[in-house]
Amino acid sequence: MKVLDSVRVLEIGGLGPGPFCAMHLADLGADVISVVRQPSGPAITSDLLNRGKRSVFADLKSEAGRALVLQLVAQADVLIEGMRPGVMERLGLGPAECHAANPRLVYGRMTGWGQGGPLAQRAGHDTNYVAVSGALWGSGPADARPVSPFAVLGDIGGGALYLMTGLLAGIVQARDSGRGTVVDAAIVDGAAHMLNLMLSARATGLVGDARGASVHDSSPFYDTYVCADGGHITLGALEPQFYALLLATLGLEGDADFAGHQWDRAAWPRRRARLAALFLAQPRAHWQALLEPTDACFGAVLSPLEAAEHPHLRERGVYVQPAGGPLQAVPAPRFDGAAYPAAPACAAGAHTQQVLEQLESGGSAWRPR
Numbered sequence: 001m002k003v004l005d006s007v008r009v010l011e012i013g014g015l016g017p018g019p020f021c022a023m024h025l026a027d028l029g030a031d032v033i034s035v036v037r038q039p040s041g042p043a044i045t046s047d048l049l050n051r052g053k054r055s056v057f058a059d060l061k062s063e064a065g066r067a068l069v070l071q072l073v074a075q076a077d078v079l080i081e082g083m084r085p086g087v088m089e090r091l092g093l094g095p096a097e098c099h100a101a102n103p104r105l106v107y108g109r110m111t112g113w114g115q116g117g118p119l120a121q122r123a124g125h126d127t128n129y130v131a132v133s134g135a136l137w138g139s140g141p142a143d144a145r146p147v148s149p150f151a152v153l154g155d156i157g158g159g160a161l162y163l164m165t166g167l168l169a170g171i172v173q174a175r176d177s178g179r180g181t182v183v184d185a186a187i188v189d190g191a192a193h194m195l196n197l198m199l200s201a202r203a204t205g206l207v208g209d210a211r212g213a214s215v216h217d218s219s220p221f222y223d224t225y226v227c228a229d230g231g232h233i234t235l236g237a238l239e240p241q242f243y244a245l246l247l248a249t250l251g252l253e254g255d256a257d258f259a260g261h262q263w264d265r266a267a268w269p270r271r272r273a274r275l276a277a278l279f280l281a282q283p284r285a286h287w288q289a290l291l292e293p294t295d296a297c298f299g300a301v302l303s304p305l306e307a308a309e310h311p312h313l314r315e316r317g318v319y320v321q322p323a324g325g326p327l328q329a330v331p332a333p334r335f336d337g338a339a340y341p342a343a344p345a346c347a348a349g350a351h352t353q354q355v356l357e358q359l360e361s362g363g364s365a366w367r368p369r
Helices: 017-027 063-073 095-101 126-133 152-177 187-193 196-202 240-249 265-279 284-291 304-309 311-316 352-360
Strands: 008-012 031-036 046-051 053-057 078-081 106-111 181-186 222-226 232-236 298-300 345-347
Touching: 008 017, 008 063, 017 031, 017 046, 017 053, 017 078, 017 106, 017 152, 031 063, 046 053, 053 345, 053 352, 063 095, 063 352, 078 152, 095 106, 106 152, 126 152, 126 187, 152 181, 152 187, 181 187, 222 265, 232 284, 240 284, 284 298, 304 311
Parallel strands: 008 031, 008 078, 031 053, 078 106, 106 181
Antiparallel strands: 046 345, 222 232, 232 298
């Protein structure tokens, strides 16, 4: 039994964080039905974000499409939608209509800018939201442009995972009180909220008010370095015992350039230059073999394909690639020490006939709780 086996989720198909959130819920056992528009072309392809879901075609601008959604809403626990503010209301499927059909419904709204505010109706993408939130500012050294990891920081971190947190909290409230709620999950809100750890560190001096003035972008012991083969490695030896171990492992214990206190900021540029030259002298694999078995707070920068082959991730079964399918990460987190297997991804609209027949016969489209 998966932990969310009793949860029924209706997803109004969209792009990015909404479908990811619904996939994550399905990974943990929720019964997810995704309602999507039928494509104009003949091809129906399988999407990794559809794993563990059922998919139904419907035109939400038609009476039949709206009626289908409201039938499913009536027995659902959660609805997820990612339209611009006001679109679901214009379709007759806003919170008022859905709560009239099911007062216990947790109505999840996934947007970049939120349901209100001067930018609420503006288009945008992950990088725009995290830029305005403040989260992109520290992404990179002072002499380089900030670069957002594609769709991870905003769409997933500040978006999908905050929406999921809100939905799960809403489910708890609904089961306790019988009253549903509307979750306004804005990427700009979530990305800003994730900065609270950094803002706490600002009070201690670990983070400065200018780029290049923080431990993560100016210190030699918390940085990224280039290796002889063009690969990269990372250091994170913040604590004095880990820093001392790093120097000893690299043969720099007692070196004049590293004499004095670890936090002597005047010495940081000199020490970073020494480390940069050292790491550039050998390929990434050399540094992995030397530092990975230690507590020097080391990590090689791996591509997803390389990460899938790393002994640690391979032993934990973090990545899988089913025959004929794409490489994918298995569901997370784990419960009672066990990982859930990744369910197959369905093709868009694959369950349309099945769901319609179940509803037309007077039954439920949802699996029994």
